[in-house]
Amino acid sequence: MNDPSPSIAAPDAACAERVGRYLDTLTKPPGSLGRLEDLAVTLAGLTGEDFPGVTPPAVVVFAADHGVAEEGVSAFPQAVTAQMVANFVAGGAAINVFSRRIGARLEVVDVGVASELPAHGIVRDRVRPGTANLAREDAMSRDEALAAIAVGRRAARRVQAAGCRCLIAGEMGIANTTASSAMLAALTGAPVSELVGAGTGVAGDTLAHKRAVIEAALLERAPDRDDPLEVLARLGGLEIAAMAGAFLEAASHRLPILVDGFIATVAALTACRLEPALRPYLIFGHRSHEPGHRLALEALGAEPLLDLALRLGEGSGAVLAFPLLEATTAMLAEMATFATAGVDDREAR
């Protein structure tokens, strides 16, 4: 319980190198498939397979509430967290629609929703009914943060046991851009004014108030930036902790991980601070409209695949990027080589 991270192997460098060479035998000018070629090398290295597979993918949506919602930092009331969970169960949310398109196994996990939920269709693994208000006290204890990380690890083990070959973690939690922004400022030292954003749609005085709440909380909670578990416990969220745990566990099984938007990336950054060996297993699906996402990606040295000005969460941007991973694996498995297709290779110079 005290060690949040399983052991994570380094990617298979020999396999990655072999696939890099193989790519140049396929019927295309070398490098012409651009970042898909980088992705092929990455997938080979992290799975240790010359012809990696990513199907079927799994989407796990972690839902939790945030005590800081009572400060009026979101455009929506806290009750929307539970209402959207009911929508996920009924199949009507964006994540349901997009997950069906890619044939994903979709699971919704209650890691800390503060109100009533439907009786069926949810994995019940609630650590506590929402965090405390981080503007007034620590969001949770270290033990609760560890327990929420363990929730995520259990979810990733279910994904692995179900035979899924790519993990996408999503989240639902009213006010979680406040928690994520506070965590990102604490972990990177970046000024709150550079990373705070609209979340579900706050603007004007409400946005200024959100910034002031985060700045005051950073002074009050003052976590040690070199202690990621302390940052998570004092400023974070249960679903953020669970995503971090899911990423760590998935990497220990050599599962490729497709990271979603701002909140998921803050979870990824936290997990990388806990265990730097995680970083090579992370592929970033998209750049969210939330301004802090750029900083979080920079802190990870990450360049996402898509930039569609999304700001939904739920895992939606990662699911939309998944077909690019599928295309990458199909490129390796199905393209003809110059030799098999009888196409002249480039002139020797």
Ligand SMILES: O=C(O)c1ccc[n+]([C@@H]2O[C@H](COP(=O)([O-])O)[C@@H](O)[C@H]2O)c1
């Ligand atoms: O993933 C993102 O980049 C993202 C950006 C802005 C908002 N969200 C979603 O909106 C909710 C948080 O917004 P807020 O305004 O309540 O803090 C939460 O449920 C997230 O899934 C998600």
Ligand SMILES: Cc1cc2nc[nH]c2cc1C
């Ligand atoms: C309606 C709604 C759907 C969401 N999905 C993720 N976060 C959300 C926030 C709101 C408000």
